[in-house]
Amino acid sequence: FAARAAERASKRVTFAPGAAEAFARTRLRGNARELRNLIERALVTADDGALITPEMVELMILRGASESGFKGPWDNFSLKDEVHRVERSFIELALRESNGMVSRASRLLGFKHHESLASLLKTRHRDLLHARTPAKARRRSIIARETRQ
Numbered sequence: 001f002a003a004r005a006a007e008r009a010s011k012r013v014t015f016a017p018g019a020a021e022a023f024a025r026t027r028l029r030g031n032a033r034e035l036r037n038l039i040e041r042a043l044v045t046a047d048d049g050a051l052i053t054p055e056m057v058e059l060m061i062l063r064g065a066s067e068s069g070f071k072g073p074w075d076n077f078s079l080k081d082e083v084h085r086v087e088r089s090f091i092e093l094a095l096r097e098s099n100g101m102v103s104r105a106s107r108l109l110g111f112k113h114h115e116s117l118a119s120l121l122k123t124r125h126r127d128l129l130h131a132r133t134p135a136k137a138r139r140r141s142i143i144a145r146e147t148r149q
Helices: 002-008 019-025 032-045 054-063 079-097 102-109 114-123 126-131 142-148
Strands: none
Touching: 002 032, 019 032, 019 054, 079 102, 079 114, 079 126, 102 114, 114 126
16 A cells, blocks of 8 residues: 555655554554545655654554644644644544433443533533533432421
8 A cells, every 4th residue: 555655745765664564553443445535644754764653653643644644643732732733533423422421421431420511611621512412400309498488
């Protein structure tokens, strides 16, 4: 795949020992076509005469081919932003799976209390508030009111 993609992109790109194995180790959800597309998109961003190392391949795959490529894979990198992006993806998927129910989505995500997810939605992921069902006020016990009087 890589040799043909480099030929089509009219670039002389060299793969370091282990780079091909790094592509093979990736956990792609798709098939060989997805791997080929990933390689082609990455080579388009590589400089002519670049040396592709296994570390560059792993970083590019972790960041996503659309975010980075072989040309400056560490450019504009922020661990905080990358973690936020992945966290958002999992929360969005859990909310979709649970039809917007925060309590069910929080269980899918491994939280012990639904308020943990509700807090994340209110603070770090406000853009996902539309994906949840509206919060309902819970009934208060009449017994608790009578004992306070």
